[in-house]
Amino acid sequence: MTALAQHPFTLLPNPRFEPGEPYGAHRSTLLSAAALEQASAVITSWPGYAVTPLCSLSGLARSAGVASLHYKDEGSRFGLGSFKALGGAYAVARLLCRELGQRLGRSVSHAQLQSEPALRQACADITVTCATDGNHGRSVAWGAQMLGCRCVIYIHATVSEGRKEAIARYGAQVVRTSGNYDEAVQQADRDARAKGWFVISDTSYPGYMDIPRDVMQGYQLMVHEAVSALPQWPTHVFVQAGVGGFAAAVCAYFWERDSAQRPVLVVVEPERADCLLQSARAGAVVAVKGDLDTLMAGLACGEVSLLAWDFLATGANAFCTIPDPAAVDAMRLLANPDGANPVIVAGESAVAGLAAALLTAQDPAARTALGLGPDSRVLLFGSEGDTDPALYQQLVGRSAAQVLQDGAAA
Numbered sequence: 001m002t003a004l005a006q007h008p009f010t011l012l013p014n015p016r017f018e019p020g021e022p023y024g025a026h027r028s029t030l031l032s033a034a035a036l037e038q039a040s041a042v043i044t045s046w047p048g049y050a051v052t053p054l055c056s057l058s059g060l061a062r063s064a065g066v067a068s069l070h071y072k073d074e075g076s077r078f079g080l081g082s083f084k085a086l087g088g089a090y091a092v093a094r095l096l097c098r099e100l101g102q103r104l105g106r107s108v109s110h111a112q113l114q115s116e117p118a119l120r121q122a123c124a125d126i127t128v129t130c131a132t133d134g135n136h137g138r139s140v141a142w143g144a145q146m147l148g149c150r151c152v153i154y155i156h157a158t159v160s161e162g163r164k165e166a167i168a169r170y171g172a173q174v175v176r177t178s179g180n181y182d183e184a185v186q187q188a189d190r191d192a193r194a195k196g197w198f199v200i201s202d203t204s205y206p207g208y209m210d211i212p213r214d215v216m217q218g219y220q221l222m223v224h225e226a227v228s229a230l231p232q233w234p235t236h237v238f239v240q241a242g243v244g245g246f247a248a249a250v251c252a253y254f255w256e257r258d259s260a261q262r263p264v265l266v267v268v269e270p271e272r273a274d275c276l277l278q279s280a281r282a283g284a285v286v287a288v289k290g291d292l293d294t295l296m297a298g299l300a301c302g303e304v305s306l307l308a309w310d311f312l313a314t315g316a317n318a319f320c321t322i323p324d325p326a327a328v329d330a331m332r333l334l335a336n337p338d339g340a341n342p343v344i345v346a347g348e349s350a351v352a353g354l355a356a357a358l359l360t361a362q363d364p365a366a367r368t369a370l371g372l373g374p375d376s377r378v379l380l381f382g383s384e385g386d387t388d389p390a391l392y393q394q395l396v397g398r399s400a401a402q403v404l405q406d407g408a409a410a
């Protein structure tokens with residue numbers, strides 16, 4: 001089985017995409033090769049750092065009628081299960097350096113933070129916090145534990161016990177709020193103000209830009225690893241989005257490196273949480289209301305990160321939405337050994353880009369709109385493994401361990 005069943009999808013070519021637009025000084029202050037080099041020096045020094053695999057899905061590429069499909073598998077990132085390990089933890093590191101630097105009246109480097117006992121002790125007086133539905137909070141908690149500061153993570157009523165335990169495992173105090181995600185955000189913010197804590201959020205809004213910028217700088221290491229391992233520069237990139245920080249980090253990387261050779265960038269969202277597509281349609285950021293109900297929990301966001309919009313508003317070529325069953329089918333495709341594709345354990349949010357690539361490649365009009373053809377080299381980011389193991393088993397029919405065992409035996 002090497003094709004995805006048909007599912008309805010929406011493809012919106014970005015009416016404001018500007019092919020000749022320079023990357024520009026403003027964007028360079030946010031995401032740049034220099035900032036990535038700094039992030040890379042810090043993140044690669046952490047225990048357990050390893051480049052995540054870039055898998056060639058040659059069977060799927062053949063059935064999609066493209067030259068190649070490469071899938072960057074983030075499931076093993078720092079043992080946390082998702083690419084988010086790069087962003088939240090890096091933002092915690094940057095915050096601690098900034099804050100201690102201010103308190104001490106001198107610059108504090110990440111290396112000093114780790115090597116000077118007095119600095120480590122000072123970290124213990126600092127508390128970081130955020131609201132999360134899973135992956136980001138896990139990253140913040142892990143970073144806080146590694147760097148020795150305190151951490152309080154807010155989760156909303158429906159976050160699974162498994163996800164809660166995965167955060168608590170890193171020493172964070174986990175607070176379950178009674179309402180939805182937005183209410184958890186508000187409580188984190190209220191408590192942070194009252195108690196002098198620092199909010200480490202992955203989304204930006206007016207007056208809150210530095211920390212989400214640091215998060216995105218951390219994400220860029222994943223893009224750099226992928227490009228370094230690719231045999232050739234990609235022609236197309238399909239990247240899934242929640243608030244858009246991840247997609248913007250990818251967009252910025254290619255735009256800054258080689259503005260003239262930018263791959264076609266398609267931003268992919270769940271059909272019921274399509275704040276980026278709706279913003280592109282409206283020509284300005286708009287929020288999506290409703291329950292944002294989707295299995296793709298990491299992408300269930302109703303509001304765009306303003307910083308991300310600085311890149312995606314004119315830098316994305318197209319916006320695409322997919323229904324949940326397409327993601328489930330893509331998870332199953334990756335879980336089934338067929339000789340031409342490696343077996344990959346991919347979570348619900350990980351496969352949105354893959355699902356959109358396969359759906360658009362199978363559709364003549366979408367294929368033409370995106371310029372997909374037999375020479376296309378498609379890059380995908382598998383942003384998580386089975387970060388909710390019980391849900392993975394329910395959707396795929398086997399646990400991650402069984403899937404890998406079956407794959408090894410095939």
Ligand SMILES: Cc1ncc(COP(=O)(O)O)c(C=O)c1O
Pocket residue numbers: 082084135136202240241242243244245246247297298299301349350383384
């Ligand atoms: C697995 C996974 N993929 C993609 C995303 C999307 O990232 P962003 O919210 O920065 O768009 C998330 C966000 O939580 C995620 O958890």
